[in-house]
Amino acid sequence: MKIWLKKNQCTGCGACSNICPKGAIEMIEDECGFKYPVINQSKCINCGLCKKTCPIVSKFESNRLNEPKVYATWSKDEENRYISTSGGMFFELAKYIIKNKGYVIGARYNKDNMVEHYLVNDLKGVEELRQSKYLQSDTKNIFKETLETLKSKKLVLFAGAPCQIAGLMKFLKKDYDNLITVEFICRGVNSPKAYRAWLSEIEKLENSKVTKVWFKYKVNGWKSSPRCTRVDLANGNYRIYNGNSNKYMSGYLGPNLYIRPSCGNCYFKNLPRQADITLADFWGINSNLDDDKGTSLVLLNSKKGIDIFEKINNNINYNERKFNEILEGNGCFNNSVHINSKSEKFLKSLTADNFSKQVNKYTKFFILTKIKNKIKKI
């Protein structure tokens, strides 16, 4: 039995493996580093629950608003705002949940520097969830854990990519009053294999283990942060990779070299959104709301979203905006990225020490093709 029709439809959200009553579905990494469900036929009882739960096969019918409220916001806590990827909204929302003895679920680095979803119930844990990690997060058994936690009636905030929220909602089968879901506008998730190859190249060069990666490092301001990454090392040093020296982001932004195939045809763009709240960078916001320290775009997609926003708005600066403004600066709101046609070849060719060389090679090819296409058009 196959859950989805084509490989490039599966987002790897893990809803099928979480729902399987026989534990017959394992998420297994393919040659390109992306996880896909593999069914153990000897355990499978053909109940069809996996297919029923897949958010690609059928969507969860939610009550998300078709006309969400739109805000430009940023945290009043300057330290949080600097550390956070955009304006620090996630941390403000999570702080409210923790203050009310609830649980927060989001993506953090594990001991091998890979990204996985994790449940926390204190501020120290929330700090680990903060910041964007530009690779696919492994959801493991987190949907099952979320359900168990929801049954305790405590508040639960679940943050993730839109496809992960879609998977969670299909798994839960209903919306819970004590659940608040938060998603981000997503440009696509990268292959953990590419990320591992980049880290291993740095570790070899520096002769030291990487201890933390800080994407969108704001040392030169928010607007130039997408290509600025800070990497901390076990020997106490840190490196800042900026612009062209930032090989990982150079292969991601533009050439789209290692984005998951399903992101090229994302089912979760546009309205209505998957989550109660959508977060993003408010790219293109007018200058009186942009001091280059990070301005968040917030969409409130449900009554629950509006309610929690009202509870935290003493801790943030906010300004209501028109919906059309978000489309000008954030094309990923309603468009999927174009996956590089050489992506599969690139990922299969990666070894522990050829990451930069391969990115240079394939990026050159990407630029040449772009020029060729422009000339052809003319």
Ligand SMILES: Cc1cc2nc3c(=O)[nH]c(=O)nc-3n(C[C@H](O)[C@H](O)[C@H](O)COP(=O)(O)OP(=O)(O)OC[C@H]3O[C@@H](n4cnc5c(N)ncnc54)[C@H](O)[C@@H]3O)c2cc1C
């Ligand atoms: C892969 C990816 C692509 C993105 N693409 C865009 C884009 O095209 N345009 C745009 O405006 N914004 C994009 N964002 C969102 C943006 O980077 C910020 O995450 C968002 O604006 C929230 O910022 P913040 O300051 O409120 O909080 P932050 O603390 O920065 O919030 C990060 C939140 O995202 C969760 N998270 C981090 N990494 C992952 C991951 N790999 N998988 C699942 N959850 C994760 C964290 O747990 C936390 O809840 C993207 C984020 C990611 C992870």
